[in-house]
Amino acid sequence: MRKIEENLEIxxxxxxxxxxxxxxxxxxxxxxxxxEDNDIYLLYQNIRxxxxxxxxxxxxxxxxxxxxxxxxxKRISKDKFKKRATLYSQIAAAVLIPLLTATYxxxxxxxxxxxxxxxxxxxxxxxxxxxxxxxxxxxxYELDGNEVSVADSSIEIKVQGSSLIYADAVKNExxxxxxxxxxxxxxxxxxxxxxxxxxxxxxxxxxxxxxYPKQFIGKNRVIELVSGEAYFEIAHxxxxxxxxxxxxxxxxxxxxxxxxxxxxxxxxxxxxLVKGSVCLRHKFDTESSVKLNPGQQxxxxxxxxxxxxxxxxxxxxxxxxxxxxxxxxNSLENIFNQLSRWYDFKVEFESDYLKNMKFxxxxxxxxxxxxxxxxxxxxxxxxxxFSGKTIRVKSI
Amino acid sequence: MNIKEVNSGEIFFxxxxxxxxxxxxxxxxxxxxxxxxxxxxxxQIAEDIIQEIFLNLWKKRDEVYINKIAxxxxxxxxxxxxxxxxxxxxxxxxxxxxxxxYEPQIDDSIIMIEEEMVREINKLIDxxxxxxxxxxxxxxxxxxxxxxxxxxxxxxNTVKTHKxxxxxxxxxHLKNSLYLLLLVKFDSFF
Numbered sequence: 074m075r076k077i078e079e080n081l082e083i084x085x086x087x088x089x090x091x092x093x094x095x096x097x098x099x100x101x102x103x104x105x106x107x108x109e110d111n112d113i114y115l116l117y118q119n120i121r122x123x124x125x126x127x128x129x130x131x132x133x134x135x136x137x138x139x140x141x142x143x144x145x146x147k148r149i150s151k152d153k154f155k156k157r158a159t160l161y162s163q164i165a166a167a168v169l170i171p172l173l174t175a176t177y178x179x180x181x182x183x184x185x186x187x188x189x190x191x192x193x194x195x196x197x198x199x200x201x202x203x204x205x206x207x208x209x210x211x212x213x214y215e216l217d218g219n220e221v222s223v224a225d226s227s228i229e230i231k232v233q234g235s236s237l238i239y240a241d242a243v244k245n246e247x248x249x250x251x252x253x254x255x256x257x258x259x260x261x262x263x264x265x266x267x268x269x270x271x272x273x274x275x276x277x278x279x280x281x282x283x284x285y286p287k288q289f290i291g292k293n294r295v296i297e298l299v300s301g302e303a304y305f306e307i308a309h310x311x312x313x314x315x316x317x318x319x320x321x322x323x324x325x326x327x328x329x330x331x332x333x334x335x336x337x338x339x340x341x342x343x344x345x346l347v348k349g350s351v352c353l354r355h356k357f358d359t360e361s362s363v364k365l366n367p368g369q370q371x372x373x374x375x376x377x378x379x380x381x382x383x384x385x386x387x388x389x390x391x392x393x394x395x396x397x398x399x400x401x402x403n404s405l406e407n408i409f410n411q412l413s414r415w416y417d418f419k420v421e422f423e424s425d426y427l428k429n430m431k432f433x434x435x436x437x438x439x440x441x442x443x444x445x446x447x448x449x450x451x452x453x454x455x456x457x458x459f460s461g462k463t464i465r466v467k468s469i
Numbered sequence: 470m471n472i473k474e475v476n477s478g479e480i481f482f483x484x485x486x487x488x489x490x491x492x493x494x495x496x497x498x499x500x501x502x503x504x505x506x507x508x509x510x511x512x513q514i515a516e517d518i519i520q521e522i523f524l525n526l527w528k529k530r531d532e533v534y535i536n537k538i539a540x541x542x543x544x545x546x547x548x549x550x551x552x553x554x555x556x557x558x559x560x561x562x563x564x565x566x567x568x569x570x571y572e573p574q575i576d577d578s579i580i581m582i583e584e585e586m587v588r589e590i591n592k593l594i595d596x597x598x599x600x601x602x603x604x605x606x607x608x609x610x611x612x613x614x615x616x617x618x619x620x621x622x623x624x625x626n627t628v629k630t631h632k633x634x635x636x637x638x639x640x641x642h643l644k645n646s647l648y649l650l651l652l653v654k655f656d657s658f659f
Contacts, residue, residue, distance in 0.1 A: 075578040077543050084585035091586075093644035112579040120586060121646040129587045130594065131609055133499040141498055141520075142491060148524050 087117055186458035186465050193459035194442055197418040204265045204277075206230075206237065207256040208287075216265070227251070228270065228287050236266040239287060252286035259283075259301070262415045264394075264438075272308035273315065276394040277301070279414040280336070289313065300337040304394045306330045307349075318356065322373045322380075325352040331365075332391045336414075342373040345390045353380060396438050404429045405455070405466060408445070416442050423467040430454060484530040493538060494523055496592070500584035501546050507580045508550045509557075518549045543581060551575075593642055597635060604631035 075083075083106065089095045090103045107114045119125040188196075206214040216232050227250050231238045237257065259265045259277045267275040270288050277283055281301020286294075294315045307315045307326050315326040319335035321342040329349020335342040344353050346365040353371040354362040363380045365371050370390070372381040389399035400408060406428040409420045415438065422428045432452070436445050449455050458465040484490050498519060505515035522545045526533075535541050554575070594602060600621070607617045614632075618625045639648055 077547065077581070078537075078540055080578045080581040081537070081539050081543070081585060084582040084589070087582065088586050088589050091643050091645050112576075113582070116579055116583055116586075120583070121648065123648045126587075126590065126646070126648060127609055129583070130591060132503065133587055133591050134606065134609075136499050136502065138495050138498055141516075142494060145494060145520055145523055145527075148520055149527055152524060152528070 083113065087113070087120075090117075091121065186460040186463075188459035188461065190443075190446060190457065190459060193418070193462070193464060194446075196462045197416040197442065198262070204237075204260065204263055205258045207258070209253045209255070230287075235264065236268060238268040239270040241270050241288065250288055250290055252288065252290050254284055255287050256282060256284045256299075261413075261417060271310065271313075274306045276304040278303060278393055298333055298335055300335065302332070302334040302336065302393070304330075304332045304391050309349075320356070321375070322356050323354050325354075327351070332387075334390075340374060343370060344372075345370040345385060345387055347387050347391060355380070393438070397435060398438055399435050401433055402431050403433075404431050405449075408432060408449075409464075409466070412442060412445065417462060419463045421463060421465045423465065427455065427466055427468055484526070484533075484535075490523075490527055490530070493526075496588070497539070497542055498523075499591075500588040501542055504543070504577070504580055504584045505546050505550050508547075508575060508577050509553050511553075514553060515550075518546060518553070522546060522549070539585065547577065550577075590643070593639075597638055600627075601631045601635050601638070604628055605635040608632060608635075 086095070086099060086103050086106075089099065095103065107117060120129070203215045203217045206216055208214070216237060227242055229240045229242050231240070257265065257267060257277060259279060259281045261280050263279055265277045267277055267283070267285075269275070269285065271294060273294075275283070275296075278301060281303060282299040283296065283301065283303060284299060285296035292313060294310075294313050295318065296316070297318045300320065305317070305326070307329055309327065309329075311327065317324040317326070317333060319333060319342050320337055321335065322344070324331070324333060324344055327350055329351055330347040331349070331351055332345040332347070333342070334344075344351065344365065346367050346369055348367055350367075351365050352362050353365060353373070354360075355373060355376045358376050361376075361380055363371055363382055365382065368384055368387060369382055370385045370387075372383075374381075386401070389401050392399045398411060400411075403411075406422070412418075413420070432449070434448060436448065446457060450457065453469055456467050456469055458467065484493070501519050501522075502515055505518050506512050509515055522542065525545075526542075594605065597605065600623075603621060604617055607620060612620065614625050614628050618628045621628070639646075
């Protein structure tokens, strides 16, 4: 594509050609242009014609320049009274234009918000509750990093660090296989990796409950994501399709990597496909099936609305499994919502405008809530007040 | 005028007062506006973009030396228009399940060339004496000789004279255009 300077030069030359005021060398330049470029040739031929030129002249003159100038002077005056632009953080968080205009909401409160940030943080770090494994007989095992042995002849269950690993036990004619259901509950603030005996790996995010058979026997490998978020890397097995049931939907999988987010306190079931292929449908509507391709995301809201499919950048969505929380354009409400999966707190917003203020950033979960609050404060768009386990978000 | 000359012989100027600023505004507004409209197909947003760019130019007037004003202005407009399109395209692509492209493939160069040519020709017309210009423009609007005469409160003969002189003026200046051929043809009927 031509540079702007070139275009301006060409327009000057063409005009001079029209005026017949070109030097010989410039005339050759123009003739070359007219021969080689169809668009330029057509433009030149058109502009030579009275009718066409008259139309263009009229078009330009149809603008009431004095009115536009008035608008410009108004704009200049308005600008003089605006506050100075706020500073933007150099680091991670940046502010994007909020979509909604403000409706100012003043919240009533009783306790004075005078706690310090550190006190707040100390209050909201979740009690070190460990993930729990519940086996069908009702026994609950706390997965605190030590080796756990579950009494079972057909399967070996190991805990290694933050992984729960299932492996088929040494085969024995006497071992009865069964699809006994196990439940893994990952609490707030936690994260766990589940390795199933078929080779499938599931990363389970905070506040998530997932149910699965201890071993797969039947034709279908079926698991249930009761509530929460998980990232799946499913071992390919054409004869035994892998199916994930959620509150609203059903995902059928063929050797693939995908993320499902289906918290029961959220309105949507969001399935994001990284690799392979999945079919997604409403739980109660067999006709609604859609197929996702890698890089696509399917969103189920309710059975009356079609499943919405869109292209997304998948990394921000699955970054949680690598310990990062990436927000590409998330509202403060959204960001605090995510934080509430890791920490035990309540949030109050001074206004709807603040709730909807958008930010972009990249934080390490390890660095904790401190980092996020610090970064948000650095943008100089928000400030915080604390009281017990409640944080109040205010504008500057 | 606040001018600075550089070694290469090029002249850089600063906008030093509102009159100067207005003259640039008056000269370039229409072409920039239509350039933007033809790219983004939204007249409200196009107008907003142009007004914002002029506002910024005014705000920066103490810091900025400009060499080629047209270059500066078109660059600013193009940049914002492309950003707008990128934004809009992302929205559309999501809903139409298309693959995202990051660079809008729009050939705006011919649009720019045309707008600049029209701007210059309009300048030419502006350089005509007042009455002559008025007559010419009213003809452009489709008024008849009589209508123009009454509108401007002059005789029909005066209108005719002005019309003739306007054409002569254009003929003298746009020798290679076909503008005059038709006019010449009509002339033979009078």
